[in-house]
Amino acid sequence: MKALRCHQTGEPGEVLSVEEIPDPTVADGQLLVSVLAAPLSFPDLLLCRGQYQFAPPLPMTLGVELCGTVLAVGAGVNRFAVGDRVIGNPAPPDGAFAELAILEDSAAYPAPKALDDAQASALGIAYQTGWFALHRRARLQPGETLLVHAAAGGVGSAAVQLGKAAGATVIGVVGGADKARHCAELGADLVIDRRDADFVKAVKDFTDGRGADVIFDPVGGDAYAGSTKCVAFEGRILVVGFAGGTIPKPGLNHALIKNYSILGLHWGLYLRHDPGAVVECHRHLTTLADAGAITPLVTERLSLADTADGLRRLGDGHTSGRVVCEPTAGSTP
Structure with a gap:
């Protein structure tokens, strides 16, 4: 699969490149998903620069959240099935700026039907x-x-x-x-x-x-x-x-x-201290999205090749709303 990889920390345009790497394999309690969309965020920028609160091992694939389609489920997963559309948070160093990603079952949630892939990816x-x-x-x-x-x-x-x-x-x-x-x-x-x-x-x-x-x-x-x-x-x-x-x-x-x-x-911290509240919050957000009360503002949709520059512009304060990487799509304004 193709992935946006970081072999050393630094500015996105200097240290990120699209590479071909082996497909991930699903383990117990995990989902393998085809990544439909992954929003760019400040945690991604901080991870790239080595300024985040923890330092994942290198090389790493950035991307802390996604919307994807479930391709396979590991033993013990009963909340999702192949074909489900989900949003969630992959764990560094194996992130969402890739064609495929792994989610822990506990870090995945149903994608709201009212939102398209890019919008849903930004709801998390x-x-x-x-x-x-x-x-x-x-x-x-x-x-x-x-x-x-x-x-x-x-x-x-x-x-x-x-x-x-x-x-x-x-x-x-x-x-x-x-x-x-x-x-x-x-x-x-x-x-x-x-x-x-x-x-x-x-x-x-x-x-x-x-x-x-x-x-x-x-x-x-x-x-x-x-x-x-x-x-x-x-x-x-x-x-x-x-x-x-x-x-x-x-x-x-x-x-x-x-x-x-x-x-x-x-x-x-809620993921650690009160994970049930996170699940309940997702229910509230889904209800609001289905009612049309909230819709993530997606202003750009980028290919993997354009994502490094998108992160640079995010860091420079030159973006609005959410800039989203679509790993299998081309760059569009």
């Missing part, structure tokens, strides 16, 4: 992250105001849609006109281009000085610093990631004086 980590952040951690309520940073990105676009589905008023902060257009299409009630406007002032003006009840921050740095200036009384700031490259050092005295909460969200 980003929407699970958004759902757990907004509902389990921040307890977002109907009628509250939600501020989403990087609102046209993979995780941010999921948070915008989930916030609207929850009955919140959603403010999206983006960088650039194209991203502002995508954010508006996602349903945000107010879109702020941080390149043209001070988002702190814009949020205060929009909320009559009250501020945002919940702030979803996958960026860190200046985004977090500004969030502390426009969070509402008893508001909640969700720390989801640091795509901006700077990890904030919050002033806890400021949180005390303004009476807001700082909440961390690491979705992967």
